[in-house]
Amino acid sequence: MQISGIQKFTLLDYPNKTACVIFTPGCNFRCGFCHNPEFVLPEKIQKIKDSFIPEEIFFNFLERRGKLLDAVVISGGEPSLMPDIIEFVTKIKGMGFLVKLDSNGSRPGVIRDMIQAKLVDYIAMDIKTSLEKYTSLVGTSGNPEKIEESIKIIMDSGLPYEFRSTIVKEDHPREVLEQMARLISGAEKYYLQRFRPGTVLNPKYNDFSSYSSEEMEDIAKNIFSPVIKEVSVRE
Numbered sequence: 001m002q003i004s005g006i007q008k009f010t011l012l013d014y015p016n017k018t019a020c021v022i023f024t025p026g027c028n029f030r031c032g033f034c035h036n037p038e039f040v041l042p043e044k045i046q047k048i049k050d051s052f053i054p055e056e057i058f059f060n061f062l063e064r065r066g067k068l069l070d071a072v073v074i075s076g077g078e079p080s081l082m083p084d085i086i087e088f089v090t091k092i093k094g095m096g097f098l099v100k101l102d103s104n105g106s107r108p109g110v111i112r113d114m115i116q117a118k119l120v121d122y123i124a125m126d127i128k129t130s131l132e133k134y135t136s137l138v139g140t141s142g143n144p145e146k147i148e149e150s151i152k153i154i155m156d157s158g159l160p161y162e163f164r165s166t167i168v169k170e171d172h173p174r175e176v177l178e179q180m181a182r183l184i185s186g187a188e189k190y191y192l193q194r195f196r197p198g199t200v201l202n203p204k205y206n207d208f209s210s211y212s213s214e215e216m217e218d219i220a221k222n223i224f225s226p227v228i229k230e231v232s233v234r235e
């Protein structure tokens, strides 16, 4: 397993649990608003390769600091691309930790395998846009059928889960937001995150804008809340 970074302690990434977060390098999407281009673009990954954390060091850390942690969050990049993710997570579960998977939903087979093997306790999946707009927003790996399949697997899993979206005004006009709401209609939990310019994968996004706090609350209340149980805005 390649580990490009670690956050040793967080109270924010796994609901009501203490956790560490590990980041895996590489992603098959190219979201222009991505805030982690160093974990996505091969030329940037190459530059940080020497600072990758060997698996052994990570497991030593878990053994030493484990008493402080309930859970391990596996984030990216896109962790489901890692060929040995099942073996890696099996080891973490064997040590008694809860596991949360953050995924872009592009590999429903991996998500299904992890659920069936009881290797994951919480899943967070990004909903980037409407199915129609997926490939134009994230690139050709954003296969709408696979996205739809992942959504269904997660919603039928019986596990706690959340969907979440970064909302960019130029990418997410009202009709697209309405299609996204239909796509995840009946879901338990959905978080809308305001886009913030800054470090982004595609520099043109620094000229893009976000909805105001009031507009985000209005979107949450009038577009998503009618079809989703719990909807929140993350600033």
Ligand code: SF4
Residues within 6 Å of the ligand: 027, 028, 029, 030, 031, 033, 034, 035, 036, 040, 076, 077, 078, 104, 126
């Ligand atoms: S899926 Fe996530 S990690 Fe990959 S490019 Fe999009 S925002 Fe970045």
